[in-house]
Amino acid sequence: MTTSARLHPAEAPASHEHTQPPEGGAEQPVIRVRIPTPLRTHTGGQAEVHVSGATVREALGNLVSEYGGIEEAILTPEGSRRRFVNLFLGDRSLRTDEDLDAPVSEGDVIAILPAVAGGSAARDSRLAELRSEIPEVTPREAYDLQRSGALLVDVREPDEVAGGSPQEARRIVRGFLELQIEEHAADLGTPLVLLCAGGIRSLLAADDLRRLGYHDVRSVLGGFDRWKRDGLPVEEPEALGSTERERYSRHLLIPEVGESGQLALRRSSVLLVGAGGLGSPAALYLAAAGVGTLGIIDDDVVDRSNLQRQILHTDAGVGTPKVESARERLLALNPDIEVRTFRERLSSENAERLMAGYDVVVDGSDNFATRYLVNDMCVRFRIPNVHGSIYRFEGQVSVFWPGSPESPGPCYRCLYPEPPPPELAPSCAEAGVLGLLPGVVGTLEAVETVKLLLNVGEPLVGKLLHYDALTTEFTTFKVEPDPGCDGCGDHVGSAPFLIDYEAFCTVSAA
């Protein structure tokens, strides 16, 4: 009985092996010997070698004298076949000593194949031992324990959990249990109840946790199958699909991200103001990281002079709207995300419509009118404004978030109450910029954004990071909220008025 399933019809790559025995006037027949992978270290990697001999024994004798090291793998000191190696002459299995004396003829094939064996063998006694040591509870008892404060942990694989899991269970794949349990149960005395599909894996997992020092660990008899049969509450948890698990596998390995973090990113929405130098790397990395919804506002078209730094766009896209070019590129990178594009210039008229509902705004704008508008709207919506700006070899990054529930920080106006005169703040078009610089700054903006979405680490709130590419120096300045600030200060109501930003900047800058 051999059943086979082939993925693709074999498009056979050219074989590198010699399939014809060498010609020559040898008196003895030359035969081919198939060398199994584990023994190829002795044949210089060759899968097949040619030896001469009138019988199998002679041929093998010549083989081992030519390729040292093979002998002890296939023959006993007495010259018999080792039990864990199978020898074949053509289709004939060579089992006995007499078989080795079989005559061979030119072109015959001797195959040396390792015996393939194993098995879970030791399982039954091991399980019996564990059952005597680890308390097992019925699903009903597990449910009661959960309600009285025990942590119910579903250790099944994501594919299994996707079909349903006990309500409010923690879901930690068995392979990551030891690494992740501490985040869920910092105290070694936490009562833990483990559940798998049938009750075996949970028993083994319970043993692993006992070894980590947890001393109140139980396993659910009959696992989830019985939990369901007993009519206990079940939910279908939000979970990553298998393609997502593969795509984000390096994130899933980080405890600070993991599946719950990746799901949080998938639920998140980020608005990018500008698809230019800063918006390009930020958008690409946020898309790659799996932020579920990316909004992009930009009214510009791709110009060839943008391509030195705006890596969202391509030479073929010159002349097309930046938002279109951006959408195409981002979906090519990650087709699982949603990209909303707005080919508009952000203004007092459309700001509320365009900016409402996002979790974070990434400001990659190139002018002061937009920066103040973005700032004021973010203050109003109480969402973080991840700010970046660049000038030649220098960049700045900060997170303006007066509405932060944990540690309210300043807004952009606290730092810059009014725009500087134009000669002190030239645009990239006027002053030039090192094309790589927005890569650093925009990427830092993306990092801050992902930290905010995952709620990990310390966001750059109340701090301004300055990067000098020429000296390779990062300097962090502290920025305090200004109580008298026009944007977020004490005298400002909950909704700052929308003003004519173009005029505000032109007048102030004049």
Next chain:
Amino acid sequence: MVFDNDSSDLECGPGGVQTARRAPRLRLPRELRAILRGWAEAGYPDETCGLLIGESNPAGPAVREVRRAENLERSRAASRYFLDPAAFLDADRDAREGGLEVLGFWHSHPDSPASPSETDRTRAWEGYGYVIVSVDAGRATEVRLWRLESGTFQEGEIGE
């Protein structure tokens, strides 16, 4: 070698640039994994086994075909397997004719995790990938890859 012992992968580590040995990787596409799960479930409560045939290219071994072979451990099949050598011979010949190789083997662990037992370790060979499919109460669950290195099993990564 099917699995190159020295396959290393340049990646950035926490301290900056460093050379990180990555876990050996075997490409075993989802469709083929599903077939292995199906066979493992069909054979439950016995252990089932078979062969993995594919390309051993520089980018890493990639399975193109999976085969089921008879488990000759008939009386102890619940917890042991012995892959029919004739099936191995056929697979080796067919693989060679198709320009492919036997990259490794798979077997199921009924009601037991997809990690190698001591029995597996003592019978394993270096240079092959060993895929284990765990079957829990009749349903295939984990599919994991192992590879013997200096006498101990190292877990590898299964990719598409």
